[in-house]
Amino acid sequence: MRQVMTAEDLGRVTRRIAHEIVERNHGTSQIVVVGIPTRGRPFADRIAAALSDIEGSTVIAGSLDIGMYRDDLDTRPRTRIGPTTLPEAIDGKTVVIVDDVLFTGRTIRAALDALADLGRPGAVQLAVVIDRGHRQLPIRADFVGKNIPTAITDRVSVRFLETDDEEGVWIASDESE
Amino acid sequence: MRHLLTTESLDRATIEGLLDEADGFADVLVRPIPKVPALRGKTVAMMFFEPSTRTRLSFEKAAKSLSADTMTFSPSTSSLSKGESLKDTVLTVRAMGVDLMVVRHKATGAPWRIADWLDIPVVNGGDGAHQHPTQALLDCLTIRQRFDSLEGLNIAIVGDIRNSRVARSNIFAMTTLGANVMLVGPPTLLPIDPENWPVTVHHHIDEVLDRADVVYLLRVQTERGGGSGFPSASEYTQRFGMTAERFRRLKDEAIVMHPGPMNRGVEIGNDVADNERALILQQVSNGVASRMAVLFRLLEGQHDI
Numbered sequence: 012m013r014q015v016m017t018a019e020d021l022g023r024v025t026r027r028i029a030h031e032i033v034e035r036n037h038g039t040s041q042i043v044v045v046g047i048p049t050r051g052r053p054f055a056d057r058i059a060a061a062l063s064d065i066e067g068s069t070v071i072a073g074s075l076d077i078g079m080y081r082d083d084l085d086t087r088p089r090t091r092i093g094p095t096t097l098p099e100a101i102d103g104k105t106v107v108i109v110d111d112v113l114f115t116g117r118t119i120r121a122a123l124d125a126l127a128d129l130g131r132p133g134a135v136q137l138a139v140v141i142d143r144g145h146r147q148l149p150i151r152a153d154f155v156g157k158n159i160p161t162a163i164t165d166r167v168s169v170r171f172l173e174t175d176d177e178e179g180v181w182i183a184s185d186e187s188e
Numbered sequence: 189m190r191h192l193l194t195t196e197s198l199d200r201a202t203i204e205g206l207l208d209e210a211d212g213f214a215d216v217l218v219r220p221i222p223k224v225p226a227l228r229g230k231t232v233a234m235m236f237f238e239p240s241t242r243t244r245l246s247f248e249k250a251a252k253s254l255s256a257d258t259m260t261f262s263p264s265t266s267s268l269s270k271g272e273s274l275k276d277t278v279l280t281v282r283a284m285g286v287d288l289m290v291v292r293h294k295a296t297g298a299p300w301r302i303a304d305w306l307d308i309p310v311v312n313g314g315d316g317a318h319q320h321p322t323q324a325l326l327d328c329l330t331i332r333q334r335f336d337s338l339e340g341l342n343i344a345i346v347g348d349i350r351n352s353r354v355a356r357s358n359i360f361a362m363t364t365l366g367a368n369v370m371l372v373g374p375p376t377l378l379p380i381d382p383e384n385w386p387v388t389v390h391h392h393i394d395e396v397l398d399r400a401d402v403v404y405l406l407r408v409q410t411e412r413g414g415g416s417g418f419p420s421a422s423e424y425t426q427r428f429g430m431t432a433e434r435f436r437r438l439k440d441e442a443i444v445m446h447p448g449p450m451n452r453g454v455e456i457g458n459d460v461a462d463n464e465r466a467l468i469l470q471q472v473s474n475g476v477a478s479r480m481a482v483l484f485r486l487l488e489g490q491h492d493i
Contacts, residue, residue, distance in 0.1 A: 076212075078226075079216070079224035079225065079226040079254075080224065080225060080226075084226055084488050084489065085488070085489065086489070087488070087489050088489050089488075089489055090226075090488055090489065091208075091209060091212070092209055092212030092213060092216070092484075093212060094212065094215065095215065095219075124225070128219065128220070128221040128223070128224070129219060129220060129221070130220060
């Protein structure tokens, strides 16, 4: 297990992405931030807090549960439904989807379908801590903390104090492969 | 879990897991588009060998809210009237390409027989006076939404217990979740061997009013012979009816429930039925969410059989 980002790195990346979101969207008035559980949620909360700091108006993050929209429900052992909460209606707004790792793109495909059932955003953007490559769908992130080349069998683990007992990003290579 | 046939064999973690998921699906039902694609491509067959409207509609809504397709079988228009056996009927429907069957039958145990014959999950939608497990799940969900937990609650089930699959299913589910269940009814409508059940027995509703957190009123079931268990509707009301006067004697936070259809003026007073502490319509809404949880749990993923 190799550490590729520290807690301090995560903090810097959060602030930089928040600034990029403000720059791209000319402020935060039209922005709705939603995190994908489990670890997109704490990252979304932090981005929302950083946006509030930068612009001086409160931004609250929501949760977008994508379990029921997965395309592999038949083969997964157990999927649980989680809470979906939106801080406000998303119609016409710019929704920033937040997740920890962008990998195959299938989670984001599910998230786009889930959003479409909740309203009609004016635009959808994607922010992730890590883009590790190996996309299986034509999906890209608008805001990336760090691009990390990986083998497809590697495991990338983003950990936050809210969900884990440590903070940072680690990569484990699967030695059995 | 491969089938859902009875609440008697469910452990606490399984029931609580299903209730947690039902809470999640209840949120789906109030979204702008109250539907998720989770069971797209699956087909659920409603095999209602005994007439039912609300349970069938509730299962249909649950299946459709998960994007499953539904087929409905009703005996009056089927080959059963031409003499086809139960086994041939369900095997025929299975052969059409069905992924799950919801079975209601007037004979106790029929869903177990059908589950033995088939290689797909079976949900008991009510068998005789025996079991109706999804009703118990929706009732426990409704209570849990009000009190956060059933642990230590005093729940009075009042009326025709002997002929009630709703009561049987609820007794096991509620006691597994930690509630104290009190059965209230005339000896003619109580089980023959209540001492073998995890309950206390009372013969007058007034005995439980001051300590009940939940008063669960059962419908007087004339079609199962319950009408012969007491002299008249007005005498039933006198000893077991939840009248407005009795409602005032309940604890301030106590709730009243009823599985429907209600006989207003018999087991439940007209004003009581419309009180905000009578959660009868919430039970109905929770029925859809609970059945979504059951259908999803039985049809998703790979199961240990």
